[in-house]
Amino acid sequence: MAGLTDLTLKAALDGLAAKAFSSEEITRAHLEAVEAARPLNAFVLETPERALDMARAADARRARGEAGPLEGAPIGIKDLFCTEGVRTTACSDILADFTPTYESTVTANLFRDGAVMLGKLNMDQFAMGSSNETSSFGPVVNPWRRAGGGPDLTPGGSSGGSAAAVAARLCLGATATDTGGSIRQPAAFTGTVGIKPTYGRCSRWGIVAFASSLDQAGPIARTVEDAAILLTSMAGHDPRDSTSLPVETPDFAGFVGKSVKGLRIGVPKEYRVDGMPAEIDALWEQGIAWLKDAGCEIVEVALPHTRYALPAYYIVAPAEASSNLARYDGMRYGLRVEGANLLETYEQTRARGFGEEVKRRILIGAYVLSAGYYDAYYLKALKVRRRIAEDFDRAFEKVDALLTPTAPSAAFALGENASDPVAMYLNDIFTVTVNLAGLPGMSLPAGVDAAGLPLGLQLIGRALDEGTLFSLGGALEKAADFRGRPERWW
Numbered sequence: 001m002a003g004l005t006d007l008t009l010k011a012a013l014d015g016l017a018a019k020a021f022s023s024e025e026i027t028r029a030h031l032e033a034v035e036a037a038r039p040l041n042a043f044v045l046e047t048p049e050r051a052l053d054m055a056r057a058a059d060a061r062r063a064r065g066e067a068g069p070l071e072g073a074p075i076g077i078k079d080l081f082c083t084e085g086v087r088t089t090a091c092s093d094i095l096a097d098f099t100p101t102y103e104s105t106v107t108a109n110l111f112r113d114g115a116v117m118l119g120k121l122n123m124d125q126f127a128m129g130s131s132n133e134t135s136s137f138g139p140v141v142n143p144w145r146r147a148g149g150g151p152d153l154t155p156g157g158s159s160g161g162s163a164a165a166v167a168a169r170l171c172l173g174a175t176a177t178d179t180g181g182s183i184r185q186p187a188a189f190t191g192t193v194g195i196k197p198t199y200g201r202c203s204r205w206g207i208v209a210f211a212s213s214l215d216q217a218g219p220i221a222r223t224v225e226d227a228a229i230l231l232t233s234m235a236g237h238d239p240r241d242s243t244s245l246p247v248e249t250p251d252f253a254g255f256v257g258k259s260v261k262g263l264r265i266g267v268p269k270e271y272r273v274d275g276m277p278a279e280i281d282a283l284w285e286q287g288i289a290w291l292k293d294a295g296c297e298i299v300e301v302a303l304p305h306t307r308y309a310l311p312a313y314y315i316v317a318p319a320e321a322s323s324n325l326a327r328y329d330g331m332r333y334g335l336r337v338e339g340a341n342l343l344e345t346y347e348q349t350r351a352r353g354f355g356e357e358v359k360r361r362i363l364i365g366a367y368v369l370s371a372g373y374y375d376a377y378y379l380k381a382l383k384v385r386r387r388i389a390e391d392f393d394r395a396f397e398k399v400d401a402l403l404t405p406t407a408p409s410a411a412f413a414l415g416e417n418a419s420d421p422v423a424m425y426l427n428d429i430f431t432v433t434v435n436l437a438g439l440p441g442m443s444l445p446a447g448v449d450a451a452g453l454p455l456g457l458q459l460i461g462r463a464l465d466e467g468t469l470f471s472l473g474g475a476l477e478k479a480a481d482f483r484g485r486p487e488r489w490w
C-alpha cells in the first residue's frame, strides 16, 4: 500500500485511530519502501522482524483500547541512540557490533507511546560532520537531485540518514541529534522540518556522547505538527541525566495553528554573511514578509558576537569529544585490535577504529585542553560562549523569536567539501550559536533554489519556549505552502 507512506504522521495516527488500516499494514508499506530505497544508504540496519512484532503489539494494544499517542506509527532511529538488543554503532568502526543492553530514554519514551522502529539510520561518525561522509557505512545520498541532473548530493549531516529517510517517505518521522546543527541543516537540505529543543528538554541518557554540553535530541518530520507530536513524546525530565530539566512537557502540537499576531520577530543583521547565495537572502526576506503578513512585528536586532561562534564551537565541541571518546579503548566496547601490550592495544584499536574526522577532533580537543593552551583556547572559547548567550538574552528582551536562514547554501555535492574541513565547518555558521546558548531552534522548508533544491528557514526561541516556535513554524509553513518532494529515482 504505497499511499500509506505518503501520509503525514498526524494523518497516519488518525487513520490508525479510525481503523482505516492497521499498524502492521502501514509498517509493511514502510518496510517495502526502506528495502526499495537501499541506494540512498539511509538505513545502516533494517529491523523488519522487530518492526512487525512491534506493529502487531501496537495493533493489539489499540484493540484493547490502550493506544498511546504514537501507537503503531513506524519511525526511524538515528544510530546514535542506544537501542536495547539492537546494534548501535554511531557509524564508527570502533563500536563494531556493539549491542546495548539498555534503551536510551528518548527511544524508550517513543516506544512507551507506541512508536514502531523500522531500523537504525545512517549518520556522520559520532555525529561529527555536516555531510554524512564521515560515516563508516559510507555517505547517505540525498533523495533530492538538481533539476536537469548533476552529481549525487549530500543530505547534510550529521543526521543525514534521518533527514533522507523522512524526505524519501521511508518513515513517518525520525529521531536525530543536534550538537551544532545536525538536526537543522539536514532538515534544510532535504525539505523536512527539524527542531533542536532547549538543552535539557530531552534526556541524553543512552545517546552516544559527542560534546555533552551541546548534545540534544530532537525529531525530523515532514510537517511542523508532526515534529511537535514527536517532540512531545521524546521530551521529559529524566533523573538519569543530570542536565535534564525538571519541567513539564507541554503538548507541543497544541501550539501549531495558533495565531502569531503581535509577536515580535528579530532579524539579526550579523547573519547576512558574505558569499551567501542571493536566493537564500531572498528567501529570508520572503520569510520576513510572511511573518509580517501574519501580524508579527519585525525588529532588527544585533548579535554582535556571532562571528566568534564557529571558532568557539570548533574548540568546545572537540574538547568535549576528546574527553568523551577516551572511553573507546578496546576493552569495553566493540572493536579490539590486540597489540604486544596494553598500550599498543589501546593505540591500535583507536588508530583502526576511529575515522579521520574523529581523529582530527580528538587531536584538536586534546590540544586545546593541554596545559599550555587551555587558557588561550578552551577558556577563551568558554568566555565567547557566554558572550553569545548574553547577545541572545539581550535580543530576547526585545523580541519573542528570531528568524534566520538555516544554512548558507542548499545541499552540495557529495565530495565537494570532503577534503576541506574548514569549508565543511562553515556550513554550521547559522546553527552552532543556538547550541552554544542552549536555545531551541527549528528549521523548516520555505522554498527552493534555482536548481529546485529545498532551502530552510530557522526560527530561534527563548529557552523552553518551543511552543512559540511551533506557532511561528506553523504560520510560516502555511504561508510557504511548500509541497516539494524528491522525485523518486532510487
Ligand code: GLN
Binding pocket: 127, 128, 129, 130, 157, 158, 177, 178, 179, 180, 181, 182, 183, 210, 317, 428
Ligand atoms: N556539523 C557539526 C559538527 O561537525 C555539528 C554536528 C552535530 O550537530 N552533531 O560538529
